[in-house]
Amino acid sequence: xxxxxxxxRGKEMVDYVADYLEKIEKRQVFPDVEPGYLRTxxxxxxxxxxxxxxxxxxxxxxxxxxxxxxxHSPYFFAYFPSASSFPALLADMLCGGIGCVGFSWAASPACxxxxxxxxxxxxxMINLPEEFLAGKDGQGGGVIQGSASEATLVALLxxxxxxxxxxxxxxPELTEADIMGRLxxxxxxxxxxxxxxxxxxxGVKIKxxxxxxxxxxxxxxxxxxxxxDKASGLIPFFFCATLGTxxxxxFDKLLELxxxxxxxxxxxxxDAAYAGSAFICPEFRHLLNGVEFADSFNFxxxxxxxxxxxxSAMWVKKRSxxxxxxxxxxxxxxHQHQESGNFIHWQIPLGRRFRSLxxxxxxxxxxxxxxxxxxxxxxxxxxxxxxxxxxxERFEICAEVVLGLVCFRLKGSNELNKALLESINxxxxxHLVPCHLREKxxxxxxxxxxxxESTHVKFAWQHISQxxxxxxxxxxxxxxx
Amino acid sequence: xxxxxxxxRGKEMVDYVADYLEKIEKRQVFPDVEPGYLRTxxxxxxxxxxxxxxxxxxxxxxxxxxxxxxxHSPYFFAYFPSASSFPALLADMLCGGIGCVGFSWAASPACxxxxxxxxxxxxxMINLPEEFLAGKDGQGGGVIQGSASEATLVALLxxxxxxxxxxxxxxPELTEADIMGRLxxxxxxxxxxxxxxxxxxxGVKIKxxxxxxxxxxxxxxxxxxxxxDKASGLIPFFFCATLGTxxxxxFDKLLELxxxxxxxxxxxxxDAAYAGSAFICPEFRHLLNGVEFADSFNFxxxxxxxxxxxxSAMWVKKRSxxxxxxxxxxxxxxHQHQESGNFIHWQIPLGRRFRSLxxxxxxxxxxxxxxxxxxxxxxxxxxxxxxxxxxxERFEICAEVVLGLVCFRLKGSNELNKALLESINxxxxxHLVPCHLREKxxxxxxxxxxxxESTHVKFAWQHISQxxxxxxxxxxxxxxx
Numbered sequence: 012x013x014x015x016x017x018x019x020r021g022k023e024m025v026d027y028v029a030d031y032l033e034k035i036e037k038r039q040v041f042p043d044v045e046p047g048y049l050r051t052x053x054x055x056x057x058x059x060x061x062x063x064x065x066x067x068x069x070x071x072x073x074x075x076x077x078x079x080x081x082x083h084s085p086y087f088f089a090y091f092p093s094a095s096s097f098p099a100l101l102a103d104m105l106c107g108g109i110g111c112v113g114f115s116w117a118a119s120p121a122c123x124x125x126x127x128x129x130x131x132x133x134x135x136m137i138n139l140p141e142e143f144l145a146g147k148d149g150q151g152g153g154v155i156q157g158s159a160s161e162a163t164l165v166a167l168l169x170x171x172x173x174x175x176x177x178x179x180x181x182x183p184e185l186t187e188a189d190i191m192g193r194l195x196x197x198x199x200x201x202x203x204x205x206x207x208x209x210x211x212x213x214g215v216k217i218k219x220x221x222x223x224x225x226x227x228x229x230x231x232x233x234x235x236x237x238x239x240d241k242a243s244g245l246i247p248f249f250f251c252a253t254l255g256t257x258x259x260x261x262f263d264k265l266l267e268l269x270x271x272x273x274x275x276x277x278x279x280x281x282d283a284a285y286a287g288s289a290f291i292c293p294e295f296r297h298l299l300n301g302v303e304f305a306d307s308f309n310f311x312x313x314x315x316x317x318x319x320x321x322x323s324a325m326w327v328k329k330r331s332x333x334x335x336x337x338x339x340x341x342x343x344x345x346h347q348h349q350e351s352g353n354f355i356h357w358q359i360p361l362g363r364r365f366r367s368l369x370x371x372x373x374x375x376x377x378x379x380x381x382x383x384x385x386x387x388x389x390x391x392x393x394x395x396x397x398x399x400x401x402x403x404e405r406f407e408i409c410a411e412v413v414l415g416l417v418c419f420r421l422k423g424s425n426e427l428n429k430a431l432l433e434s435i436n437x438x439x440x441x442h443l444v445p446c447h448l449r450e451k452x453x454x455x456x457x458x459x460x461x462x463x464e465s466t467h468v469k470f471a472w473q474h475i476s477q478x479x480x481x482x483x484x485x486x487x488x489x490x491x492x
Numbered sequence: 493x494x495x496x497x498x499x500x501r502g503k504e505m506v507d508y509v510a511d512y513l514e515k516i517e518k519r520q521v522f523p524d525v526e527p528g529y530l531r532t533x534x535x536x537x538x539x540x541x542x543x544x545x546x547x548x549x550x551x552x553x554x555x556x557x558x559x560x561x562x563x564h565s566p567y568f569f570a571y572f573p574s575a576s577s578f579p580a581l582l583a584d585m586l587c588g589g590i591g592c593v594g595f596s597w598a599a600s601p602a603c604x605x606x607x608x609x610x611x612x613x614x615x616x617m618i619n620l621p622e623e624f625l626a627g628k629d630g631q632g633g634g635v636i637q638g639s640a641s642e643a644t645l646v647a648l649l650x651x652x653x654x655x656x657x658x659x660x661x662x663x664p665e666l667t668e669a670d671i672m673g674r675l676x677x678x679x680x681x682x683x684x685x686x687x688x689x690x691x692x693x694x695g696v697k698i699k700x701x702x703x704x705x706x707x708x709x710x711x712x713x714x715x716x717x718x719x720x721d722k723a724s725g726l727i728p729f730f731f732c733a734t735l736g737t738x739x740x741x742x743f744d745k746l747l748e749l750x751x752x753x754x755x756x757x758x759x760x761x762x763d764a765a766y767a768g769s770a771f772i773c774p775e776f777r778h779l780l781n782g783v784e785f786a787d788s789f790n791f792x793x794x795x796x797x798x799x800x801x802x803x804s805a806m807w808v809k810k811r812s813x814x815x816x817x818x819x820x821x822x823x824x825x826x827h828q829h830q831e832s833g834n835f836i837h838w839q840i841p842l843g844r845r846f847r848s849l850x851x852x853x854x855x856x857x858x859x860x861x862x863x864x865x866x867x868x869x870x871x872x873x874x875x876x877x878x879x880x881x882x883x884x885e886r887f888e889i890c891a892e893v894v895l896g897l898v899c900f901r902l903k904g905s906n907e908l909n910k911a912l913l914e915s916i917n918x919x920x921x922x923h924l925v926p927c928h929l930r931e932k933x934x935x936x937x938x939x940x941x942x943x944x945e946s947t948h949v950k951f952a953w954q955h956i957s958q959x960x961x962x963x964x965x966x967x968x969x970x971x972x973x
Contacts, residue, residue, distance in 0.1 A: 012857060014514040017578035021506030024582050025499060028589030033495040042601055049605035050628070057613040061859040064582075067852070071586065075849075078602030082592045090599070093843075095591040097498035101505050101545075105552065107584045107800050108509030110576040111563045118571070120523055121559030124530035132538040147531070157638060158841035168693055188673025191695055205842055211817075212649055214672055214695035313843075319588055320845055336692075360639035361686055362574075362794075364801055368556075371548070376493060378542040 012064065020064050027071070028100065032083060036462075040084040041442045044077055080442070085463040088471060089444045091257070091285045092389075092415070092459040096317035102372035103319060106365045113363050126155055126367035133312070133324055133370065136379060137290035140303045143326040153326040155366045159284035160205035162309035162325040165333060167196060167209045167249050170278030170306070172336040174248040177276070191215065195240055196249040199228045199263055201256040203282065209251075216245070226259050226410060226448065228252070230267030237275060249278045252305070254298060255286025258446035258455070259410035259418045262286070262298055269304020279305045284323070288315035289390070289414050292383050298413070306332070315389070315415070316382060317461065318369045389415040389458040392468050396456055399472040405479060409448050415458040418448065421479060425452035434478045441471045493545065501545050508552070509581065513564060517943075521567040522923045525559045561923070566944040569952060570925045572738070572766045573870075573896070573940040577798035583853035584800060587846040594844050607636055607848035614793070614805055614851065617860060618771035621784045624807040634807040636847045640765035641686035643790035643806040646814060648677060648690045648730050651759030651787070653817040655729040658757070672696065676721055677730040680709045680744055682737040684763065690732075697726070707740050707891060707929065709733065711748030718756060730759045733786070735779060736767025739927035739936070740891035740899045743767070743779055750785020760786045765804070769796035770871070770895050773864050779894070787813070796870070796896070797863060798942065799850045870896040870939040873949050877937055880953040886960060890929050896939035899929065902960060906933035915959045922952045 012020070052074045082093045113122030130153025131144045145152030156162045171194060178190050191214060198206040200219040210217035220228045220236055237247050250272050252263040265281070272279040281302060287310020289295040302308055309325040312318040327333055377385070397412045400419045409418040420428045432445050432454055446453050456471070493501070533555045563574045594603030611634025612625045626633030637643045652675060659671050672695060679687040681700040691698035701709045701717055718728050731753050733744040746762070753760040762783060768791020770776040783789055790806040793799040808814055858866070878893045881900045890899040901909045913926050913935055927934050937952070 012578040014510045014578070017581070018506060018510045020578070020582055021510070021585070022503045024585045025502030025506060028585060029495045029499045029502070031589055044601050046597060046601070047605070047628075049602060050609055053609060055612075056616045057855040057860055059860045061862050062856045064579075064857065067579075067856050075590075075602045075606070078600070078605060079590060080592060080598065080600040082590075082600070090593070093591055093593045095588075097493040097495070097501070098545075098548075100498070100585070100588045101501055103588045104502070104505045104509060104581070104585060107576075107581045108512055109556075109560060109563075110574055110800055111561055112571070112574045112801060116527060117522075117561065119559070119561040119563070120525050120527070121530060121556045124528070124559060125556070128531050128534060131536075135537045147528070158843045160842045164693075171695075186673065188669060191672060192667065192669025203842075212645075212693065214652075319591055320593060320843055321841075360802075361641045361684075362639045362801055374538040375543045375548050376545065378539045380540055381542050 016064070020068075023068070027068075032095075035081055035084050036086070038076075038081050038084065039439050040081050040086040041436065041439045042078050042080060043439075049074060049078055083460050083462070084442075085460045085467040086441045086471065087459050088456050089442045089459070091314050091457055093320055094313050094315060094317045094322075095319050095461060096373060096377070098372040098376040099317060099319040099369045102368040106368050109365055111365055113365060114361050119365070122363075122365045122367070125365075125371060127152060129367045129370040129374070130154065130324060130326065132374060134326055136374075136382075137287065137299065137310075138296055139308065139326060142303075142328045143308065145330075150330060151326060151328045152330050153324055155321075155363075155370075156309070156323040156325050157321045157360070158205075158323050159203070159282055159309055159311055160208065162307070162323055163206055163251055163280060163282055164209040164212060165325070165336075166251075166278065166280035166307040166309075166327075167213050167215075169327070169332045169336040170196075170249040170280075171213055171215060173278065173332055174246065174276075178246060190246065193244060193246045194248050195245045196251070197233065197236065197247065197277075198251040199253055199256065201226050201228075201258055201261060202251060202253050203257050203284070206251045206282070215248075222261065222263075226256060226261035228263040228268065230264060230271055233268055233271055237271070237277075247275060247277050249280065251280045251282055254281060254283035255289075255414065257285070259448055259453070260286065260412075260414055260416040261410060262413070265299075265301025265304065269301045273304055278307070281305045281308045283308065283310040285311065285314050285416075286414055287324075288312060288382075289386050291316075291379060292386055295386075295414070312370065312373075315386065316373070317377060317385060318373050322366050322369055385461070389463075392458045392463060392465065393417050393456075395465060396458075396468050396472060399469070403476060405483075409451065409453045417456040418446065418453045419456060420451065420453050425450075427482070428452045428454065430482055431475075431479055434482060435475060438474070438478065440474055497545070501549075504549070508549075513576075516562055516565050517567070519557075519562050519565065520920050521562050521565040522917065522920045523559050523561060524920075530555060530559055564941050564943070565923075566941040566948040567922045567952065568940050569937050570923045570940070572795050572938055574801055575794050575796060575798050575803075576800050576942060577854060577858070579853040579857040580798060580800040580850045583849040587849050590846055592846055594846060595842050600846070603844075603846045603848070606846075606852060608633060610848045610851040610855070611635065611805060611807065613855060615807055617855075618768065618780065618791075619777055620789065620807060623784075623809045624789065626811075631811060632807060632809045633811050634805055636802075636844075636851075637790070637804040637806050638802045638841070639686075639804050640684070640763055640790055640792055641689065643788070643804055644687055644732060644761060644763055645690040645693060646806070646817075647732075647759065647761035647788040647790075647808075648694050648696075650808070650813045650817040651677075651730040651761075652694055652696060654759065654813055655727065655757075659727060671727065674725060674727045675729050676726045677732070678714065678717065678728065678758075679732040680734055680737065682707050682709075682739055682742060683732060683734050684738050684765070687732045687763070696729075703742065703744075707737060707742035709744040709749065711745060711752055714749055714752055718752070718758075728756060728758050730761065732761045732763055735762060735764035736770075736895065738766070740929055740934075741767065741893075741895055741897040742891060743894070746780075746782025746785065750782045754785055759788070762786045762789045764789065764791040766792065766795050766897075767895055768805075769793060769863075770867050772797075772860060773867050776867075776895070793851065793854075796867065797854070798858060798866060799854050803847050803850055866942070870944075873939045873944060873946065874898050874937075876946060877939075877949050877953060880950070884957060886964075890932065890934045898937040899927065899934045900937060901932065901934050906931075908963070909933045909935065911963055912956075912960055915963060916956060919955070919959065921955055
């Protein structure tokens with residue numbers, strides 16, 4: 012395919028994407044296919060000779076779309092939102108066209124520099140303490156990671172290196188393996204599984220800190236496990252606080268936890284993957300109070316800030332902590348401007364796309380006010396759903412609704428709620444996923460799509476309510492509420 | 493921006509990208525900017541109110557392009573190629589439009605299934621042993637990682653878990669920390685720095701195995717270090733072989749190394765990041781002989797197979813080894829079809845884009861023959877450059893030219909060669925990076941662009957040759973050759 016054909020096909024693809032997103036509401040949100048469906052639809056091996064664009068293009072509707080879960084349907088209320096906006100799609104086209112690999116300043120100066128400046132913009136939008144910004148000569152700064160999982164891992168590894176060095180200088184008789192065997196990381200029992208995975212990868216122990224009855228970790232709970240562990244000779248080194256947990260969007264108590272971490276020489280990382288975007292609204296910024304005690308902070312514009320995946324924003328107070336954990340620099344990656352920013356030392360992969368273009372396009376074409384409107388609409392809709400649930404005595408709300416997530420269930424057994432979820436997801440008019448809150452099986456209703464409106468929320472509630480009625484009637488009234 | 497405006501702007505962006513790539517030859521391959529150039533050109537913070545697309549669009553040429561290193565210019569001969577093709581760009585537009593996050597089968601069945609099938613297609617194209625393919629009920633299979641660094645890390649972590657479990661079952665008196673402290677990974681002294689980083693992240697020792705005078709690791713060299721380490725109580729567990737090293741594209745001797753790894757219970761991972769694409773040509777497939785001894789294999793279609801970044805293909809013989817190393821599954825990620833493929837256990841990040849669309853578009857629209865032509869053209873051009881170098885007695889070739897990379901230098905001091913590289917990169921007519929081969933400072937000439945032709949190679953050589961002449965004359969003939 013030459014540039015002339017790309018012009019033609021590219022424009023057809025723009026129209027296809029526009030059509031897809033404009034009419035997505037008409038597609039069934041969750042597909043009908045069974046595992047293995049796709050293998051039966053396509054050949055066993057790649058073609059020897061080129062096929063035409065038309066042949067490939069017609070297979071999109073025939074082979075791909077029947078197996079797509081439509082994350083941008085206004086009837087999608089599962090997981091958390093995955094951001095999508097037209098400015099971000101345009102920026103990604105440009106990113107692909109430029110196609111540079113920005114692992115060092117010299118590999119494409121604009122790629123490294125725009126990223127640093129965009130992370131400063133974004134940091135200012137959520138009023139991050141100055142120390143986290145790069146500015147012209149700050150010690151901190153931000154970087155785009157692929158996912159919150161990577162950000163947590165990078166923070167944990169930096170903390171591990173820093174702690175091993177400190178302990179070795181204090182107790183030179185200990186080997187690195189001795190110290191590694193005694194390091195302990197901590198996180199909430201409500202934290203995302205990626206935190207446990209980061210510890211698994213880093214080869215260190217991790218312990219869950221019990222959350223309180225609002226599903227938040229408070230200072231006394233952390234202090235209790237730290238005291239026990241220190242008494243048995245372990246070395247606490249890392250705490251991952253969560254703002255906006257995945258099960259129910261609860262918030263760990265940073266103002267209590269932060270001072271403890273500082274006193275105990277523990278690296279505090281904050282994972283605000285979903286909730287972080289909301290902090291651009293002054294009325295939600297208080298949820299971030301205490302970030303001043305953290306060493307690193309992360310949230311995902313690719314979840315809730317209209318920047319398409321992948322764009323996970325991470326800031327650290329001291330760039331040197333990250334660089335110290337990773338620095339290895341072979342000659343083929345060295346260049347004249349070593350100190351101008353080599354994100355190679357900030358992340359797991361070596362290569363990186365020009366992802367900051369997406370932030371630049373979205374922040375400019377929505378403006379802060381446009382993005383605030385988006386967040387506020389979602390929060391308004393979740394409260395609308397909450398009110399609908401509360402008006403039905405058969406149901407209960409299971410956790411405070413703070414942002415765009417509502418955790419709810421039928422008053423009754425877990426089996427009943429499992430049956431309700433099953434009937435919802437089998438009807439495929441809307442899509443939800445569950446969670447456990449303590450012993451309770453709970454349904455999560457997350458406001459996801461950019462285009463979801465009050466009518467969709469109302470429809471979803473009526474549908475859920477009707478299925479609940481059917482379920483209860485179907486059981487011959489024997490259901491215990 | 494609504495869908496109607498996206499249709500208009502998207503088409504403008506398609507034309508911009510087509511123009512950029514069609515006329516890239518006219519742009520200076522390496523930018524003139526100094527570190528910090530960009531911050532002075534844009535505001536300190538994000539705008540409150542939305543800006544127009546026109547405002548953003550005109551800043552691409554004003555702010556971004558002056559700082560871009562043009563990786564797709566036919567005068568770019570640095571690093572290794574970064575793949576780019578029009579079919580891949582089209583697929584990425586579709587990927588962005590669908591915008592699903594494919595961490596589990598249910599999160600978008602098509603995303604998981606197409607990836608599995610595409611990795612089978614690709615595996616067959618390079619004639620990987622059947623055991624590495626998923627097929628309908630195989631134990632192996634492939635996955636798209638973001639980068640070779642991630643693939644190496646994932647392999648090392650799987651090997652670590654497997655070894656710890658084996659040693660614990662043999663010697664229950666050892667703790668996990670005891671074992672971790674004795675584990676050793678190995679790789680060539682020519683291997684990419686990401687291998688050392690993977691060990692650093694995984695918290696295990698790593699040792700360089702000396703390469704021979706062809707810059708390859710042979711069996712006896714590995715055996716020697718293994719014997720020494722086992723004698724001192726260490727536990728060898730992982731060897732990363734390289735096919736196509738970054739400095740000079742040398743090839744470790746798999747047929748000697750593989751049987752040793754099997755005998756010693758060492759996980760052999762093969763990093764063929766750059767060279768792997770060449771194995772689709774029967775005349776280069778012999779370089780992969782010995783892969784049958786490996787546990788995992790990786791190469792980057794995003795380097796040399798015309799699939800835009802990121803698309804790093806990794807295969808394992810036993811999926812259960814990866815899954816065992818990572819498995820943690822909270823309720824919100826569980827679904828009815830658990831065993832149908834959850835790539836969540838195969839990689840570091842949780843989220844993942846619909847990257848297999850790029851492979852599908854490229855493999856179909858080029859066909860195997862089209863991709864073979866691309867590889868063969870690059871190899872032909874590197875031999876053309878090699879012959880030009882060999883005709884000039886002032887220069888020497890520093891390593892066998894096997895694929896698309898030529899390592900060369902002026903016969904003479906390292907200082908002289910540093911000066912030559914500096915004058916090349918200051919002239920900015922072409923762009924190269926150096927490497928060290930043993931004590932020698934060497935220039936790397938990598939055939940990179942999809943559109944590079946014989947005329948560009950000839951121009952590059954004439955230019956280098958002239959700069960060498962100027963340099964020698966400028967030194968008043970005092971240069972020692």
